[in-house]
Amino acid sequence: MTDVPWLLLMIAVPAVGAAVVAGLPAAREALARPLALAVSLLVLLLAVLATVAFDTGGDRFQLTTAVAWIPDFGVDFALGVDGIALSMLLLIGVLVPVVVGASWHETPPPRPGRGPRSMRAFWAWLLLLESLMVGVFAATDVFLFYVFFEAMLVPMYFLIGSFGGENRQYAAVKFFLYSLLGGLVMLASVIGLYVVSNSQLGEGTFAFDALRQLEIDPGVQKLLFLGFFVAFAIKAPLVPFHTWLPDAGTQAPIGASVLLVGVLDKVGTFGFLRYCLPLFPDAARDLAPWVLVLAVVGVLYAALVAIGQDDMKRLVSYTSIAHFGFIALGIFAFTTEAATGAVLYMVNHGIATGLLFVVVGMVIARSGSRRISDHGGLAARAPLLAGVFLLAGLASLALPGTNSFVSEFLVLIGSFPERPVHTVLATLGIVLAALYVLLMYQRVMHGPARGVLAEPDAEPDAGAAPEPADPPHGGGGATAVLAAPAPARTRRVPDLSRREVAVVSPLVALILLLGVYPQPLIDLVTPAVEATISDVGADPGGNTPQVGVTPIEEDD
Amino acid sequence: MTITNYLVLAAILFTIGAVGVLVRRNAIVVFMCIELMLNSVNLTLITFARASGTVEGQVIALFVMVVAAAEVVVGLAIIMAIYRTRRSASVDDVNLLKY
């Protein structure tokens, strides 16, 4: 099993799939969708097999493949995963089929006076994006990582720009430029790292393992750290580098929003763990207080801003920014518990917020509006939809029993011994989280029928229909439209269709399963986390209280 | 007369040429100013050749003359073409391409 180049396959399969989909003749266009689903499921299978082949007690990097790529720059096409990266690959494996399912009826934005545009490009970009996402997590060569990091922007750019909402051009360009700017600053650091390796090792290299051994001057470390940090802080995003996300997350089609917030942004936090900490331990320690301030400000600030949003997708985007604050807190507290929590958070947030985006998309597909104020009383018409919406929301506010609780709890409890003040402030965020989730839920689902639902309806209780059909307004372009003109006929609001149930079920199951029994995932990531923590010079053994030995500081 | 005088004279001529390019509107005159700059360089070259006792400078001056002649051919052709079209040789009139 270990001889199979799993990672290479996981990159190649969707890439080939993308090429095939893009090359489909117009007459066979209908094949694109099932093909995309099949490919994404195959990748999921590969991810599972790779996990089986992975030995949690083994080397830090496993399933490695390395081929010299650009010898002049010392670049290898080197792949390998640790537990952290593997968990992200699993997340990708799970989310992409879900996204395919959720985007099944996606339609491109309407073109006045013309027929519908082909969706082939959508599926091809989606698969290409999957391939590049796998690559970015599987790369163990910094140059290769950078290449994937930047290349990943292109498919997402086209997904937002071609298939997004009314303001998609602005959002796509903003997303691209923001990320590119960060990426270019990181490029400076990448090159700097290479130069340092060149002077210390005699030949320049980008291999992660070799770079980790470097003894970099603290001043230089700080500069290099900042280069990486800015890129990742934009990607993650941390306040104040975040303003692209609400626009991109809002304008992107639902499937792309899920991947954007669920996976793409995790590259930022993943980068903190994989690159910022092990490569620049001194700088990481020196600058951690500043990062933690950003993290805590992000938790509170983004949550408060989320409360003030009327656009559901925008609101969810802001909640993600708050969650990324928690993740950053967990990473830069430099304890095994907190960092494990941060990694779990990355996975769990992908699942929970992914579900939230998917469900919000389903709501929008029914109402044709992203505005919360256009909704009300939906629970009475679509109880199942409401239930899943609530569950996703509860996972977002980290209710115990959902997966997010485990990660948020670990982040906070792990950070507290090291950073009590930051942790106390961040803990206040859980009240705000409850507020933004419940406010949105109440306004959309509770109360009397309002907005589009209040329009005359032939069947008062659409939920009573025995087998509701797919929502009539498709997904889609519609999921990104702020307020579509109301159709002439009366509006039925069906409950979840079978397809939609199939889309949300895996995520619902994972939310509960990982909420109740997270230990296997913890076991998977803990060795890698411990290695990272010891790289940064902290004790990976975790919190060791010294009861009765030293005077104990008071709680602040 | 010292060498410096020649050099200063050449520099003055060069400057006059350069300023001429800036202030004159007629393309032909502008071009003549450029020729003046080239010839001031020739003077400089010959002065230096004389000072250092080498012939290279003089040879270069000959080359410059040849090149300048070629430039005249090309330049006048272009200016003629545009003059015929516009009935004007003012460089300020060729102002379609900007910003």
Added chain:
Amino acid sequence: MDGVAAPDLSFAALAPLLFVFGAAAVGVLVEAFAPRAVRHPVQVAIALTGAVGAFVATLLLAGTREVTAGGALAVDGVALFLQGTIAVLGALSVLLFSERALDPARSAFVAVASVPAGSVRDRELSTDERVQTEVYPLASFALGGMMLFTAANDLLVMFVALEVLSLPLYLMSGLARRRRLLSQEAAVKYFLLGAFASAFFLYGLALVYGATGSVRLSAIRDAAVVEGGDTLLVLGLGLLVVGLMFKASVAPFHTWTPDVYQGAPTAVTAFMAAATKVAAFGAVLRLLYVAFGTAEWTWRPLVYALAITSMVVGAVLGLTQTDVKRMLAYSSIAHAGFLLTGVIGLGADGSGPGLAATMFYLLAYGLTTLGAFGLVTLVRSGEGEATHLSQWAGLAQRSPVVAALMGLFLLALAGIPLTSGFTGKFAVFRAAIETGAWPLAVVALVTSAIAAFFYLRVIVLMYFSEPAPEGPTVGVPGLPTTIVVAVTAAATLVLGVLPGSVLDLADSAAVLVG
């Protein structure tokens, strides 16, 4: 007295030059004597033979390191690599010139240049399928001048080469069949400013000659060791740099670039943007590192400042352009700045990775920009090209292939990984950082991000906008343009994905003699 000793002349080493100059000379004869009917194919064949022959010659000469022609020419790795690059770009440009399928009058060049634009005769001729073929020998001459420029080991040869490459270009700029007023304006602006810049170069030459007593680069270097700080010498250096930077369109000597790029026939613009840049930087490298390599401290801050100015001016001014060609002109200015970053990364003794990096960048940029301009010739409206950006809206729906290729070229110009542009940028920035010029690299990276905006804007227009009701048509190119676009696109990808062998080549060629 033995009379004048015949200079040593290695014909083998001069083979590339002989090929193109030969082609140019034959072309002139053909122009004079061949019947009009056969002229076009014959001229194209001759010009192509010259360029391709030169390219093959550079390949065969690989590894040569000699100074020949009485010390006036240096045939070394850099010269051969850049000559090869110029030859390739020249051959591709000739193919672009020879395209007959796009314009309804079967050529992008004016039938009779001397007929006043807008006259009755001109209107008659504009639909005439008569083709003027003088552009081919002119191109060959320019090509020869460019190749000579990169090998010039002597300021005089450099000056002559400068003129040989410039004069034909002045003429070629004015040869457009459509929008002749713009074309003629471009020609006159290019000519006047080019001549003005030549005068500066020449004055610099004279001052250096006065300071060192020689115009041979090696002799200047020897003198500069002794009197590096001599005012006459540095003044001369400054004026020489001004002349060269003009050709390389480095700000603040860039002002002609947008106007000329926009006005000239697009194929000529492609040729200028790609090949002239290579030649100019060849000369810059040679001047700075062979002649003034030991007085490097004098010009390094200057080049530093010029690099930053050029990057910022190119990137910022490019933001608000509304014409594709003009936008690419500002892109060219910004790229000149990036290239100077590589020049900075050369290190005191001309070692360092900067030389190879700059050479690679020139190759990558030349091919990409050539391809981009090649695509511009395809998008047409009425009888001419549609270069206004608003006309490009929704292009992806009219022609997915053209839009995709343009997207590729633009991403390459923006420096997105897996394109040649990224490899090149990486190489030059690495060189800069390695020699300690990291602030310059950071500025370069930030301006890259700014510049990316205007490339993205074109992609946004092509892909995300609805086409205008009476938008442009996308012409079906003939074989020549197809070849050009295919080759440049393939090169853009290959140099991005698997650049190893070409980087190796550049590395091994990164030797300056003289």
Added chain:
Amino acid sequence: MPASVPVDGLLSVAWLVIALPLAGAALLLLGGRRTDRWGHLLATGTVVAAFVLAVASTLQLSGRPGHAASIDLFTFIRTGGLDVSAGLLIDPLSAVFMLLITGVGALIHVYSIGYMAHDSGRRRFFAYLNLFVAAMLLLVLGNSYVALYVGWEGVGLASYLLIAFWYTRPAAATAAKKAFLMNRIGDVGLALAIFLMFAQLGTTSYAGVFGEVGLLAGGTVTAIGLLLLLGACGKSGQFPLQAWLPDAMEGPTPVSALIHAATMVTAGVYLIARSAPVYDETPTARTVVLAVGAVTLLIGAIVGCAYDDIKKVLAYSTVSQIGYMFLAVGLGPVGYAAGIAHLLTHGFFKAGLFLGAGSVMHAMDDQVDMRRFGGLAKRLPVTFVTFGLGYLALIGFPFLSGYWTKDAIIEAALDRGGWSGWVLGGVAVLGAGLTAFYMTRLMLMTFFGKARWTPGVHPHESPPSMTAPMVVLAVGSVAAGFLLVQVFPLAEWLEPVFGEPAEAAHVVAPAVVGIVVTAVMTVGVLAAWLFVGRREVPTTAPVRVSPVVTAARRALYADTVNEALVMRPGIWLTRALVWLDNRGVDGVVNGAAAALGGSSSRLGRAQTGFVRSYALGMLGGAVLVAGALVAVTTA
């Protein structure tokens, strides 16, 4: 240690107590409409089964040495220094709660079968109830603070779902959200307490924490104690987080009975009792508990006097009674047993009262305004009798439940001695008088006097499925106190948990206390008779009233304060931040872009198209270049 004795028999499957209702909830929620017909029966069955299992487990427990069993189920979270296992701790304290929850829970399930018979969402209702029971059991049975926290938030969720059960009413939806949020504020305290324990002790299990808490510095323990108290206040509706509980009455009445009277709101008392070893180390925190209890019991009692909404009066009564319990557990070892005992008896009589109120509302078409009741004693005889017994138990009528347990608390408070003992005892006695007043007022307005019904209402007695649980609870209301204090003394049963309380030196003789309290109660009853019983009750509340009444009617301005101090600034802050984000943070970004664009067009103006100006630029550049070079070299 109890853990050393292997767990066998029914105890080894004690997790089923939690799992059964949980499975019921899952089945009902996932099963959808297919379970509509029998779902409520299944739900009731799971809770009854859980009750049976709980009784059996408790019996088996009493036979074990140490009366405790610790059961590890699986590893929940283990990484670094943190090791949280999912496990149960069944000891006398948790067993008592287990019985209360499953017992009262089962009764209320039965009651709900009738109460919700005609509601289209009945299946959902029972699913939520089951979910609540499971979460509440986890709360009391968990063997670590983390497990408690999981249950803690779980009951919060169930409470949210049930308050918002009739979610089409905006008031219900808002009340649910308010409840959840105020609970979450408390949860922050609980969470921070857990973090602090982990940071200082490296563990979160009860065994670990209690074993080493004595080694901690005093300040730390006090911090832990206060943070736990914050959590307890949120969950139990204690000052200053009491405002959500009355609003929670928007939920169906069985919910009010089970969650907001008998069980969930007493979780705070459980938390403080459970954390006795922590509070043993920190008199400061314990004093704060006392203060909170005393203040709250007065607030609840005062506000209860002014409301006309029958359920809200009962809700404030609950707030007040839980204040008593806090007071008790704040007293330390002398009060624990009394507090828990009061909790149990309160569970009976308050649940009974709520069910009775529900029965009244059922009869009166969901009318809750007591000014629209009156004269119902004859129409609803069973309800009247059971409600009456609950009423008597609550006001501490001699020898009924409340008498025994409330007296014990007042005694313990007085026994504290010193001025604080007198103050606390005084407050408790005053509270007893107020309780008698507002409850008598309620009785009089509801069951006596003239009928003031809304036209068209025809009161009728509720079906047996509803009256039966009321009867059972009434019996409990009458007897539980006597049984728990005199027959099977709870204090002894709880000794393994709290230790043997030192025999207190009585400041005031118990008999005297009994007499005084009874006297005060009588005064309260008479006062109510004077104010309400003698006169015609107007169907609309009088407008011209004294400031005291106005204050009480507005719940002593709790909502006003919350609004002024939290909500309005919060809304303002949110709006300001949204503005800041759009205009400020994003504005900087867009502004930078605009500035670049602007400078681009401005610089572009320099590209005039005039050859001569280009030449000037070049010349200028050349001069600069040459000048700079000369300057560099000559410098």
